[in-house]
Amino acid sequence: MRLSSFFALRLTSLVISALSLPPSASAQDRTTEQGEAQILDPTVECSPYQYPPVDNAQSNFPSSWTVATILPGDSAAQAKYQSIESLILDIPPKGKQPGALTGNFAGVTYDSNDPDCWWTYSMCTSPNVSGIPNDIAELPEPNILGYGFDDGPNCSHNAFYDYLLSKDQKATVFYIGSNVQQFPLEAQRALTDGHEICVHTWSHHYMTSLTNEQAFAELWYTMQMIKLVVGVTPTCWRPPYGDIDDRIRTIADALDLTTIMWQYDSDDWRGIGSETEVDNNYMNLITAAQNGTFSTSGTIMLTHELTNFTMSEAVKFYDQLASAFSYLVPVGVALNVTAPYVEDGYTLPTFAEFSGSGSGDTSDPSASGSSDGSVTNGTSGSTSATSGNSTNASNSGAAKVSFGHVGSFASAVVLIAGVQFML
Ligand SMILES: *[C@@H]1O[C@H](CO)[C@@H](O)[C@H](O)[C@H]1NC(C)=O
């Protein structure tokens, strides 16, 4: 057990803006994934745009950045929840809302034996409850890095995604439902570019603080929003701040979501003022890779597509990471998850196919995975660039009232079982 630990606390507040698109935007095609992907001015990229399939479905989803609950009259969500309710481990929510929603667990008393395998308390990733798989924090193949980014889709990620394309590098992206709702064309780009999309909840709150129904709804509506916008339903997720316990694990497992954690933390969310510290965190991982730390199992580092800074750090250290590790792979590739989505027709290569180390696998005509780790539409054998909803060109480019948000950071001191935590 640690005595103290540092955590991010991102307070995301909703700003309702009634801004018209800036004049320069009218020259841009903001109705298709391909058009939107060409915009490189962050101000234009991050200004709101209209996307009728999402706008028309607004009443089927919770409000952006608010804690999700099952919407009245949503019989599909209600039925699913009722069907899994008996599987949910009977542990009370941690702390008290609203403070606990943002990680203030003040006043929580918790058994120091860590009965709930509460990551925020002990970094536990091996559930105590039976029948639930361990969280994925390390990877079975040696000398590999599970390459991924949290908190997207960032509205200004085009330069970064262009960079990844230039390196033919695929990643696992952990998308927030509210961001997908606000920037659907940016979310579609992940599939088009061949990245693996996982869930990162609807409103990015501390999951262990939520009621069973809220925790379910945070996952459920993010899965539904990604399905609506991108056309696929993810099978993996990462809890914001890593805040998971066995109760939340049983909910995620009942939704067939694999929990992806990490072993190394870049702390890149701390921002440009912490550049030295973030650089050191990257260099520590690179040094460890070079000195054989991962000679028996690969690892995962927590990094974000949250801001220009976090994406710039990823670019800054890309070449060094790529040479220190044997492979940088989407997490699903490292785990041989050949069917990353619920829907048929999308495949990832096995690790052997990806690394070219497969014995005979490559001659298997049914092995439709692309060797670069990208998600492939196996029906056509082509990459997913033309699948999903990325070819939709029918939307109008008119300005509209939409949502934007600002992120900010705060810190809180928390007392758990007499141990002071800095969150
Ligand atoms: C693990 O869970 C069981 C009940 O499922 C409980 O009795 C036990 O105390 C838990 N383990 C720890 C270390 O608390």
Ligand SMILES: *[C@@H]1O[C@H](CO)[C@@H](O)[C@H](O)[C@H]1NC(C)=O
């Ligand atoms: C996206 O495409 C899928 C089929 O791939 C379709 O079922 C879904 O309705 C589409 N969503 C939107 C928002 O167009």
Ligand SMILES: *[C@@H]1O[C@H](CO)[C@@H](O)[C@H](O)[C@H]1NC(C)=O
């Ligand atoms: C390898 O490098 C890491 C990171 O600098 C360090 O923590 C670790 O002790 C080193 N291990 C060996 C065997 O040198």
Ligand SMILES: *[C@@H]1O[C@H](CO)[C@@H](O)[C@H](O)[C@H]1NC(C)=O
């Ligand atoms: C994306 O990054 C930009 C630039 O750092 C930032 O201003 C914006 O808030 C981010 N947006 C999202 C949706 O993450």
Ligand SMILES: *[C@@H]1O[C@H](CO)[C@@H](O)[C@H](O)[C@H]1NC(C)=O
């Ligand atoms: C960061 O912002 C600068 C200035 O707008 C831009 O040139 C650069 O491409 C951005 N980097 C990333 C990774 O988004």
Ligand SMILES: *[C@@H]1O[C@H](CO)[C@@H](O)[C@H](O)[C@H]1NC(C)=O
């Ligand atoms: C992935 O498949 C390879 C064989 O191709 C195997 O060695 C490895 O253990 C598998 N990994 C997992 C996580 O199943």
Ligand SMILES: *[C@@H]1O[C@H](CO)[C@@H](O)[C@H](O)[C@H]1NC(C)=O
């Ligand atoms: C895969 O591609 C084929 C041909 O382009 C298309 O008919 C099919 O709908 C796609 N499948 C999915 C799941 O998008």
Ligand SMILES: *[C@@H]1O[C@H](CO)[C@@H](O)[C@H](O)[C@H]1NC(C)=O
């Ligand atoms: C394209 O958008 C229109 C509405 O603007 C929608 O009716 C249609 O289903 C969409 N098609 C795809 C493939 O996304």
Ligand SMILES: [Zn+2]
């Ligand atoms: Zn996050």
